[in-house]
Amino acid sequence: MEFLYDIPVIGLFIQFVVYLAGHTPVVAPIVVAAAIPVALGALCGFMNERSGVVNIGIEGMMLTAAFVAWWVASIVHGLIPSSPGPFGITPALLVGLAAAIAAACAVSAVHAWLSITVRADQIISGTIINIFAFGITGYLNLLISQNAPATAGSFKSISLPSAITDLPLVGWLFNSFLAVGPIALSMLVSVILLQVLLHRSRWGLRTKAVGEHPKAAETVGIDVIRLRYRNVILGGVFAGLAGAYLTIEFGSAFQGGMTNGRGFIALAALIFGRWTPIGAFGAALLFSATVGIERLIRFVPPEGTLGDILTSIPLEVYEALPYIITIVVLAGVVGRSIPPAAVGRPYERESKAA
Amino acid sequence: MTGRRTLSLARIRSLVLVPFLAIVLALIAGAVVMILSSPLVSDSVDLLLPVRAYAALFQGAFGSVDAWIKTLANATPLILAGFAVGIGFKAGLFNIGAQGQFLVGALGATAVALALNDASPVVAIPLSLLGGMAGGLLYGMIPGVLKAFSGAHEVVTTIMLNYVAIFLVSGVIGGPLRGENVTYSRTDDIQAATLPIFLGGAGHIGILFAAVSVPIVWWFLFRSTIGFEVRTTGANSEAARYAGMNPRWLIIFTLSLCGLFAGLAGATEILGDVGYMPASFSTTVGFDAIAVALLGRANPVGILFAGLLFGALQAGAGPMQIQAGIPVQIVSVLQAVILFFLTAEVLVRQVFRLKSDAKAPGELANLSGSYAARR
Numbered sequence: 041m042e043f044l045y046d047i048p049v050i051g052l053f054i055q056f057v058v059y060l061a062g063h064t065p066v067v068a069p070i071v072v073a074a075a076i077p078v079a080l081g082a083l084c085g086f087m088n089e090r091s092g093v094v095n096i097g098i099e100g101m102m103l104t105a106a107f108v109a110w111w112v113a114s115i116v117h118g119l120i121p122s123s124p125g126p127f128g129i130t131p132a133l134l135v136g137l138a139a140a141i142a143a144a145c146a147v148s149a150v151h152a153w154l155s156i157t158v159r160a161d162q163i164i165s166g167t168i169i170n171i172f173a174f175g176i177t178g179y180l181n182l183l184i185s186q187n188a189p190a191t192a193g194s195f196k197s198i199s200l201p202s203a204i205t206d207l208p209l210v211g212w213l214f215n216s217f218l219a220v221g222p223i224a225l226s227m228l229v230s231v232i233l234l235q236v237l238l239h240r241s242r243w244g245l246r247t248k249a250v251g252e253h254p255k256a257a258e259t260v261g262i263d264v265i266r267l268r269y270r271n272v273i274l275g276g277v278f279a280g281l282a283g284a285y286l287t288i289e290f291g292s293a294f295q296g297g298m299t300n301g302r303g304f305i306a307l308a309a310l311i312f313g314r315w316t317p318i319g320a321f322g323a324a325l326l327f328s329a330t331v332g333i334e335r336l337i338r339f340v341p342p343e344g345t346l347g348d349i350l351t352s353i354p355l356e357v358y359e360a361l362p363y364i365i366t367i368v369v370l371a372g373v374v375g376r377s378i379p380p381a382a383v384g385r386p387y388e389r390e391s392k393a394a
Numbered sequence: 395m396t397g398r399r400t401l402s403l404a405r406i407r408s409l410v411l412v413p414f415l416a417i418v419l420a421l422i423a424g425a426v427v428m429i430l431s432s433p434l435v436s437d438s439v440d441l442l443l444p445v446r447a448y449a450a451l452f453q454g455a456f457g458s459v460d461a462w463i464k465t466l467a468n469a470t471p472l473i474l475a476g477f478a479v480g481i482g483f484k485a486g487l488f489n490i491g492a493q494g495q496f497l498v499g500a501l502g503a504t505a506v507a508l509a510l511n512d513a514s515p516v517v518a519i520p521l522s523l524l525g526g527m528a529g530g531l532l533y534g535m536i537p538g539v540l541k542a543f544s545g546a547h548e549v550v551t552t553i554m555l556n557y558v559a560i561f562l563v564s565g566v567i568g569g570p571l572r573g574e575n576v577t578y579s580r581t582d583d584i585q586a587a588t589l590p591i592f593l594g595g596a597g598h599i600g601i602l603f604a605a606v607s608v609p610i611v612w613w614f615l616f617r618s619t620i621g622f623e624v625r626t627t628g629a630n631s632e633a634a635r636y637a638g639m640n641p642r643w644l645i646i647f648t649l650s651l652c653g654l655f656a657g658l659a660g661a662t663e664i665l666g667d668v669g670y671m672p673a674s675f676s677t678t679v680g681f682d683a684i685a686v687a688l689l690g691r692a693n694p695v696g697i698l699f700a701g702l703l704f705g706a707l708q709a710g711a712g713p714m715q716i717q718a719g720i721p722v723q724i725v726s727v728l729q730a731v732i733l734f735f736l737t738a739e740v741l742v743r744q745v746f747r748l749k750s751d752a753k754a755p756g757e758l759a760n761l762s763g764s765y766a767a768r769r
Contacts, residue, residue, distance in 0.1 A: 301557055
């Protein structure tokens, strides 16, 4: 193997691949953890865009949910303190999670009303949601933090038996993907479920029809408006899970603006994944891999020329990669990503049109 | 379509009355939020909290000469960046990227200003401003070129470019432009290119840029040939194509021009207000500009007033927090609610029993119209 390293350029590439492969089992759990809120946010976008509604308000929905999950959980925790069960589940955390989902669905309902009934510009609706969520969570957080409530803690990851994690070659995969908390597991289940439902169920076919050609859908008896409402509001469930993940599973506190662009990365993952759940999940993993690679290069850089090159690249370049990749994909350099045809266009029934 | 010069009653209502009512409703909504959240601060529900808060807000925004200047200074970048979004609207382009263009403009101005630190201000100031405009222009050109030649939708590319700009700035300021004797990641102080102050030392001349830009943008949009082409493309790109206009070139031109204004806003902030460039520049000017442009209905004069309003809200937010204990974030809430009521005009009309406008949904209601189809 070593002799291959001496080939110019290709040798460096081989070294890089070997370096990454060597550290994958260590970095993978970090990458998966970073990918979970992004993938959940992308599922929210999936529910919206597949039925023909643009949602750039995912960020705001996630932020609202993150705040509500943390706040409600800490209030309930103060009222009924209890010891955690399996998964670290307590009543407080469950109520917090439910409240987060409810809040995100409520925000989604506003988005649905503005974009479906009012037929307003969907980009503006998303922008309103983002500004509002940023303001109201920051406002309330500052007021609350004056009384500093005790946090309700967070869901715990399951620990797999060492018989599984020690399996040669694949053990680390189980360890990264399955040794996670309940919200993360719900994401894995949702991705698979939605992927199957999209192509194999009546709901999936109807959703695709409504997103591609609402008029045709209406003529075969699909209630476009109702389906869009239902899908957009249900999309809130995933934004709610994504937000709750940040404050009651991955961490246990809220900070103003803590989603930090994950909602927009989610949108990018959806586009990169060509508007499919599995694709979006894969893109979320790819985008999060840059987080892992950045950490790896910072703390355990490879030796020799490769190490010199990698460490001389500013870390910001790695951080900007997901966004740059998305732009390149959108520009069609790597491969065209074509959105559902009716996305962004409010639906108007024939009878009501002038 | 009404004629160009006609200001029908319905149009005045749509341009003036509806935004005004949206602001009133937002202030009421803000008051409700304050009252509902008052138990978090005191022991009981405080019905007078909004009165105290809004009084402090008004005092901080208009209560003294200093307050007025603070309002104008806050409004300046909002108005300039508001043009960056508003001009895009007129061409049917949704420029979410004002924030990134603002940052890159600030970076460009800083780079030139630092290089000319020993030069005479007469040279350094105009060149640094040009540096800022060039930075914004080039950054706005990227989504323009991408849209014109590959159909990549500007909403998504500009959102992505906003984030790229953050890392670009932090990489450049933390790296090559990092100052020598600074404690945290920032540049050295800008010397020669600092904008002169006036109004008794309280404001810098950047305020004038906003004032001068209003008639220039108005002339450009409504009196120049290319402005006419921009608006025609926005109203109906197919018609514009058949009339012999070149949509590709117009898209690139418009987004570059948008970037130029956002870049000027960034340059003004750095050269006039901050005096150096930090690696993490915490500002939301480019996002607030979206609200400004929408409230001003993408009209230069409307943007001027909308910018002044939001500038006043920001100027009064600090005093409000100190005197009434209301966190400054309430301003974002107010902005969002104003936008909400503008967007949901139907609701405003019902609440105030206004007659419905024949051409509603208004010109801004269907901007992004075809997220996909316009490719």
